[in-house]
Amino acid sequence: xxxxxxxxxxxxxxxxxxxxxxxxxxxxxxxxxxxxxxxxxxxxxxxxxxxxxxxxxxxxxxxxxxxxxxxxxxxxxxxxxxxxxxxxxxxxxxxxxxxxxxxxxxxxxxx
Amino acid sequence: xxxxxxxxxxxxxxxxxxxxxxxxxxxxxxxxxxxxxxxxxxxxxxxxxxxxxxxxxxxxxxxxxxxxxxxxxxxxxxxxxxxxxxxxxxxxxxxxxxxxxxxxxxxxxxxxx
Numbered sequence: 710x711x712x713x714x715x716x717x718x719x720x721x722x723x724x725x726x727x728x729x730x731x732x733x734x735x736x737x738x739x740x741x742x743x744x745x746x747x748x749x750x751x752x753x754x755x756x757x758x759x760x761x762x763x764x765x766x767x768x769x770x771x772x773x774x775x776x777x778x779x780x781x782x783x784x785x786x787x788x789x790x791x792x793x794x795x796x797x798x799x800x801x802x803x804x805x806x807x808x809x810x811x812x813x814x815x816x817x818x819x820x
Numbered sequence: 821x822x823x824x825x826x827x828x829x830x831x832x833x834x835x836x837x838x839x840x841x842x843x844x845x846x847x848x849x850x851x852x853x854x855x856x857x858x859x860x861x862x863x864x865x866x867x868x869x870x871x872x873x874x875x876x877x878x879x880x881x882x883x884x885x886x887x888x889x890x891x892x893x894x895x896x897x898x899x900x901x902x903x904x905x906x907x908x909x910x911x912x913x914x915x916x917x918x919x920x921x922x923x924x925x926x927x928x929x930x931x932x933x
Contacts, residue, residue, distance in 0.1 A: 750924040796862045807876045810862030
């Protein structure tokens with residue numbers, strides 16, 4: 710089942726913070742976060758694994774609540790380059806790499 | 821270090837035709853996954869290849885098939901194209917069968933008329 714992301718869209722001024730949530734009705738093994746700019750490929754941001762391990766490549770933080778089957782992505786001191794659509798992808802644990810993506814959250818950062 | 825590459829960039833086909841899309845994984849990656857992304861939606865998993873075999877498959881009909889070559893590159897074939905097959909087709913590669921991190925290519929935009 711497709712994870713549910715909220716909010717669907719958010720508009721920020723540079724320097725403001727944002728939180729994007731991702732929830733699932735099924736047990737999760739890992740949560741993957743990607744950002745996609747218009748006309749471009751999704752770019753890997755972070756993985757959160759069951760048990761608390763995190764792997765990320767940018768200065769973005771996230772949390773993973775296994776009991777609630779939820780993840781949140783925290784964007785602090787937003788920059789213009791943060792604009793794009795953010796997707797969470799879920800791995801139920803039985804299949805490495807078979808990700809089920811949410812519908813996306815559109816983030817727009819204005820000067 | 822080249823990232824994931826895909827060809828062609830854009831493609832226009834007619835209903836009923838067949839299409840082949842190509843993907844070269846990132847250097848050092850041996851696992852390739854294919855996704856379909858409709859406009860305004862998140863990517864949907866089609867299938868994954870590892871060691872030249874289809875390892876997993878999403879909810880896509882048999883019209884969608886693929887192949888992985890010894891050099892880890894991959895092809896996605898779609899037969900009997902439907903209007904609903906119009907989408908961005910993304911290839912993602914990862915290093916090793918148990919790796920979690922997937923890196924996406926720029927995609928192939930397929931339009932079926």
